[in-house]
Amino acid sequence: MSFAVKCESSEALKVGCLLQVRMRETKEWQLADIISIRELKGKRQFYVHYVNVNRRLDEWVDDDDLDLSSVQFSMDNKKREQDEPDAEEMKNVKMIELGRHRIKPWYFSPYPEQLCKMDCIYLCEFCLKYCPSQFCLGRHLKKCNLRHPPGNEIYRKDTISFFEFDGSRDELYARKLCLLTKLFLDHKSVDVKLSRFLFYVMTESDSRGFHIVGYFSKEKHSDNDYNLSCILTLPPYQRKGYGKLLIDFSYQLSKIEGKTGCPEKPLSDLGLLSYRSYWSETILELLIGTSSNKNGERPSVSINDISERTSIRKEDVTFAMDSLKIINYLNGNNRLCINADTIAKHRVAMEKRKIRIDPKCLKWTPKKLTNRK
Template sequence: MVEPDVKGDAKVPEKRRAKELKELKEGCKLRVNRFRSERTEWTPAEILSIRDCGDRWTEKKQFYIHYVDFNKRLDEWVDQDRLDLSSVEFPAQPKDSKKASNNHSHQNGHTHPPARKSQKRKASRVEEISDENVDEEKRPRSTGSMVQNPHDDITTRIKNFEWLELGRYRLQPWYFSPYPQQLCKLGKIYLCEYCLCFMKCLTSLKNHLRKCRMRCPPGNEIYRDKDPKEKDKGICIFELDGRKHKTYAQNLCLLAKCFLDHKTLYYDTDPFLFYVMCEYDMYGAHIVGYFSKEKESAEDYNVACILTLPSYQRRGFGRLLIEFSYELSKIEKKQGTPEKPLSDLGLLSYRSYWTQTIMEILVELMKEEEEERSKISINEICERTRIHWKDVQSTLLHHKMIDWYRGSYVLAIDKKEVDTYHKNAQKAQLRINPKNIQWTPKDWTKRLGRN
């Protein structure tokens, strides 16, 4: 990327720069310095909103920008001195309706690129099933709690407050969340870490904690695993009904929306069950993350949305939540899959879990010397892991472990994949102990029919 001429830009007269700043509007594209310090990295960005932040004597503006080809969680307000005014591109005039509609359908995945021709039969066979899985992963959601709306309102694209205090952590939201507007205007929201009620100031939170009797999520505790190093600490998981525990479930959804881009259901929690993972100690159970699932899913979804709070990420809790969801599927004797498409972080977490779980079975199989046990099918892998066959297939394709050999598909494991598995297996990982799960599946078909 060509660095902007900062020295030349500094010589631009103040009046000229002020005029150029006034001409900027929503939709303009330009380069922005991603860092507030002396370090510079000029990145293409788009202006989404503009606000005045000066006083009665000085004119000063801030610009809410989206970095092109970056996730929306990195969107932020920047000062005008971080803009490269020599690279401004104003939004183009709208084209005729036919061209615009064609472009819109192409951007939303309604048109497909022409199929690539391959001379080799083996490559075309594998590519065929690969394309099917890619389409499945990228298709926008039309139902469930994570519906994707291609026409996002501009207000929902802008983070509406700066900080969120939850227990001993101060979190910076990644996305818009529909908390009350009077609280968002203050810039900071305080949450009770036990009931997730929101307050406007620290004094209100302290007064609330004196009266709040909750020290853990509502519902039934269905899992508890003690920390082997400390007696009074460990992991616990609670199951709660979105219909019976509506207030907590709604507060949980508002919190989750701060870190999940496409979550749309905040108040209609009745059709969902919520599984809240906590770290417990002598003071109570502190929320780590959660996943929700539909009480009755026609598409075999075992997770509707899943979240590990940023303060607990990169510590293995996300994998632990995924593993727990599949342990419940094993008890239900069903193949499970999460709602798709997954977020970028969600896809990384799930693909890591799928890879490790599948490789665990294949590596054990390779150790067997008997010829009868040296074969396994995708259906057998699904039966052992309860991972949906489409997810097993997409994982094998991603790692290029499916090959076409003598008229049928075979699993071809590269030595690098085995070495990677052994390296990851040696790392200390949190695991679910199935013996500690106290849970019995319910027949929600009859219950929902009566309600």
Template sequence: MPMITEPAQTKLTETPLESIDPLDTKVVQCLPKMAEGCRVPVFMDEQKAFVLAEIVSIREHGGVREFYIHYINYNRRLDEWVRVDRMNLKELAQPSSSSSSSTSSNNISQEVSQTRTVPATTTTSAASNETSSGNTTTFVLSDDAESLNSDLTQTAALSPLIDCSPAPATAVPPTKIRGNGNNHHSGVNSITKVKNIDLIHLGRYFIKPWYFSPYPEELISCPVVYICEFCLKYCKDTDALKRHRTKCTLTHPPGNEIYRNGTISFFEVDGRKNKTYSHHLCLLAKLFLDHKTLYYDTDPFMFYILTEFDAQGFHIVGYFSKDKETNEDYNLSCILTLPPYQKKGYGHFMIDFSYTLSKLENKIGTPER
């Protein structure tokens, strides 16, 4: 009788195989190809709905891919960093062929954004379409209102207090192409698409910037940029600001006080005599003026700083500038009211003051167009 032998059992592994959870987070989902210029609906917190947006820049933060998006037909100050969980990828549209000509400029923008190491945004900008009547909360009060040298590290527990109005319109030289703040520009302006400063501290307020401003590279990675409210010197942390305040002797803008009514004062600052202050002022203003032309040569300009006075000094409210010599006799070139002081009539007051100066000079001027 033939002998029947059982087949030997093959030992496949030393340890039992792990069961695979159907919801295992280790499983990588296949995402569609996403690049700069793609358009995709993104959930907008203010509108509580998906709004069509364009991908402006892409970065890796903490191992997670993030996308800097611009909401189509919305003001650029609403641009923000979002993750893929806020996107409706089913309606993702690749860049059109007409945008292929701007590929080189997009590459430049991507290279600059990578070298900047833009800090992650922890709060979403809640703002409305500029065609609607909604507003945006862009600043909160700090806890150091009583002393300039007190502890300034209270950003974590702050809550929004007041709404601010949209950015005031500013004029640009007639040889430049004007825009309405809704569109991204190609070419050299592509490097300014991404906001590089996440938050600033100025006096009693923490203010969320609206636009790009060319501050030094070392400030880009700082969660908060601290600015002296009197000389407008920028510092990277609270210790640097405290050291600066022990040396800074200013309690008002440099220049001559040319107007005072109660607690309201105007200071006239010559861009040639006070170059450092004027340069710092232009950097601060660029955070809130999208189409401001930043001149590093401030010699041709006079700056008129509007301030509020209290026991600590003269706090900057806003400013306007004008050319010293112009063939068109413009009475102002640029005007800005800082967000904490908007909706209080300061903008109209500065415009009226600029006309008064023109009358004293026997000139009939208008704002620069």
């Protein structure tokens, strides 16, 4: 049960109140829930979650950002005020510096508490060691002899490389990679047994070394034939086609293994969008590129055929084709019907994909892993 009142000042606000708050990034007013309240330099600040908005936009706001004309109080406000907010509900790192990039984190990550009090955490972009200051990082860089991620380089074309490493052999790097990932993936777990996973780190190279762009991990043994467990493209490299490059690479490995695969599910909202786009483009590329026979007719193709040639699991092939609306039931049979508009949109999308995985540049043999104990 709740009731709405006008508040004369923010002193009346409690944890759990709902009110209109001006978002700092967009300056738009949005209904928000107060998660926590603190005193900073004699002024009250409020940590808010915007209703029906991704948690990465949660933030601390001041009095000036609050609309006190209609504040909703709930009967359980008093109980919520007494309860300590879950630490993972609130961002704890203000900023990180990774190489030439300064990045504002989206979510909580369990970095050491003392570091989280700093205005910025400085990371070595090669070994991912975290430092409290630029001076400390500078001293570390003079001693750090790494210029690329651990493991073996299994792919290189132009400036793009992939390095494969085993979580059991390079556990310290894997642990630090998980801490970095948690800043940008809400549901990422950092308490997993890293020895169960292989990691594939994508880099961009220049004269200074190989700079991390993103990565994916996969279980060494998966009962569900998952070919990917966790995937991240770092924010400075997003919207540049690197996410699809990571996805494509995971399927190239599946092709070499001679099996179909799929990502671990459920997928995040952004993950589902990326995969649906990749599946659709890959399937359309295959279908449109299929040559006609001597009579000008295209040969029949089954979902099994598509799955075997792309290594995309049959369920995901069906999902993508349903999304594209290219399966029609005609005269007792399912028919593939791709209209001109779909083909035109596909060609535009493929022209935007400037970077693609070249299978000839992949030098990789599946590891012969011992059975699980």
